Amino acid sequence: MFVSKLVEARAARYQAVALLGLSEGLFPVVENPDPFLDEQSRHDLKMESRLERDQKSTFYQAFTRADTHLLLTRPYLSEDGEKWEPSPYWRAAEMLFTENAKTDKQTFIKRPLSEAASRQEFLFWNVQQGQPHNFADEELNSRFQNLAKAGGILDVRRAKRTNSVYEGDLTSLASLLGQQYSQEHNWSASRLEAYSNCPFRFFTSGVLGLDITKPIELGLDIRQIGTLYHRILELVYAQAANQGTNPLEILDDVAEGVFTNAPRWLGFRPTALWEVEKSQHLEKLHNSLEAMESERGSWQPIAFEAKFGSNGSPSLVLERDGDLVRIHGIIDRVDRNPDGEVRVIDYKTGSSNIGNRDLVEGTRLQLPVYAKAAELALELGEVVDGFYWLINAGSPSSLTLTKFKSEQGEGFDAACRIAINHIHNNVNMVRRGNFRAKTPQKGCAVYCPASIYCWRYQARSNNG
Numbered sequence: 001m002f003v004s005k006l007v008e009a010r011a012a013r014y015q016a017v018a019l020l021g022l023s024e025g026l027f028p029v030v031e032n033p034d035p036f037l038d039e040q041s042r043h044d045l046k047m048e049s050r051l052e053r054d055q056k057s058t059f060y061q062a063f064t065r066a067d068t069h070l071l072l073t074r075p076y077l078s079e080d081g082e083k084w085e086p087s088p089y090w091r092a093a094e095m096l097f098t099e100n101a102k103t104d105k106q107t108f109i110k111r112p113l114s115e116a117a118s119r120q121e122f123l124f125w126n127v128q129q130g131q132p133h134n135f136a137d138e139e140l141n142s143r144f145q146n147l148a149k150a151g152g153i154l155d156v157r158r159a160k161r162t163n164s165v166y167e168g169d170l171t172s173l174a175s176l177l178g179q180q181y182s183q184e185h186n187w188s189a190s191r192l193e194a195y196s197n198c199p200f201r202f203f204t205s206g207v208l209g210l211d212i213t214k215p216i217e218l219g220l221d222i223r224q225i226g227t228l229y230h231r232i233l234e235l236v237y238a239q240a241a242n243q244g245t246n247p248l249e250i251l252d253d254v255a256e257g258v259f260t261n262a263p264r265w266l267g268f269r270p271t272a273l274w275e276v277e278k279s280q281h282l283e284k285l286h287n288s289l290e291a292m293e294s295e296r297g298s299w300q301p302i303a304f305e306a307k308f309g310s311n312g313s314p315s316l317v318l319e320r321d322g323d324l325v326r327i328h329g330i331i332d333r334v335d336r337n338p339d340g341e342v343r344v345i346d347y348k349t350g351s352s353n354i355g356n357r358d359l360v361e362g363t364r365l366q367l368p369v370y371a372k373a374a375e376l377a378l379e380l381g382e383v384v385d386g387f388y389w390l391i392n393a394g395s396p397s398s399l400t401l402t403k404f405k406s407e408q409g410e411g412f413d414a415a416c417r418i419a420i421n422h423i424h425n426n427v428n429m430v431r432r433g434n435f436r437a438k439t440p441q442k443g444c445a446v447y448c449p450a451s452i453y454c455w456r457y458q459a460r461s462n463n464g
């Protein structure tokens with residue numbers, strides 16, 4: 001048997017000839033100049049030419065060397081396992097023979113490994129047939145290990161239920177996490193809510209401390225718009241309370257001051273339309289503020305961006321069966337009525353409504369937490385109500401603490417009880433190391449830091 005490159009086998013005739021590798025880009029090979037040696041240097045050094053190789057003629061000569069038998073083969077899987085198209089020579093040869101002359105080695109049919117037309121096929125069949133994998137060839141061994149690893153990852157990704165250490169199953173670290181998140185830990189109210197939405201998101205941002213850092217971009221993103229609106233409303237109500245003026249009268253001036261510093265403060269580059277965008281934001285805030293003022297009645301705002309559990313103010317401490325959970329957070333606004341009763345308001349810029357179901361399912365927990373914090377930690381008075389104010393919609397959420405209804409109870413106390421139960425459950429799950437990814441029903445938040453690598457990511461249909 002004589003094995004050689006095609007060019008070296010041209011002059012003789014053979015009883016049987018086997019031509020290998022008739023796949024696209026392999027033969028004829030894609031011609032590229034040598035980046036280090038030009039053609040003349042290659043010629044002088046008696047090296048094979050890289051350009052104008054007349055591969056058609058070489059193929060013709062090889063094809064016509066056989067006296068009685070001719071075998072043409074080609075791999076149908078590329079090195080990375082993708083389908084590999086046949087070369088034009090293969091297609092041309094196909095036209096000369098009947099269909100019977102061709103044999104497909106389908107992946108699902110078991111074949112002797114000796115029939116594999118490439119290393120990739122050899123490995124593929126090896127894995128498929130569960131063959132022992134101690135090869136003499138080191139490269140094959142290492143590629144087999146990589147394939148086995150990739151297979152394991154694919155299995156995990158395809159599984160409906162997340163059940164792997166790569167997707168937040170850290171139960172093996174429960175004792176460490178129990179110490180880290182002991183009764184002394186000061187939890188963030190918004191992060192505990194994020195746990196209900198997706199434990200893996202909580203793990204990524206809350207435990208690993210990862211965040212998405214973006215270069216300064218043109219225009220505002222949804223998160224920055226939310227921060228901008230919060231800041232303007234906070235300043236408007238704080239100044240109106242100080243000066244005893246109508247918030248609507250000072251909105252324009254306050255907003256202009258915030259807009260001026262916004263690019264530097266929020267880290268974005270204003271677009272050519274920034275002036276137009278400012279007037280659109282202002283109009284939206286104006287409509288929202290007007291609606292808020294007409295809803296306010298005799299309620300007087302008494303606190304804005306009220307912090308609890310930080311800056312020297314006490315944490316909210318929740319207790320269940322002897323277990324304590326300390327929480328910090330910021331309440332957007334607290335109002336008091338002439339009877340001394342208090343209500344809490346949390347501003348939201350998302351477009352979706354927030355209903356009773358969100359609280360029952362634990363995906364909206366901040367409002368009852370803020371209500372308890374205003375009363376127990378900040379001691380602002382007896383809290384009797386609370387709602388989310390939807391800035392874009394210019395209306396309160398359908399979820400309010402007094403009108404809350406569910407199968408588990410109705411009204412303010414039931415809403416708080418359900419939220420507190422969720423919080424204790426979430427805390428226990430964190431301590432046990434359960435951070436399994438769970439795609440939120442409404443899709444993943446664009447600012448979830450895991451969204452750049454999490455394969456459970458699903459885009460939101462809106463930014464609610």
Ligand code: SF4
Pocket residue numbers: 198199200201437438439440443444445448449450451454455456457458
């Ligand atoms: S991308 Fe979606 S599923 Fe993945 S961690 Fe974030 S919220 Fe959870």
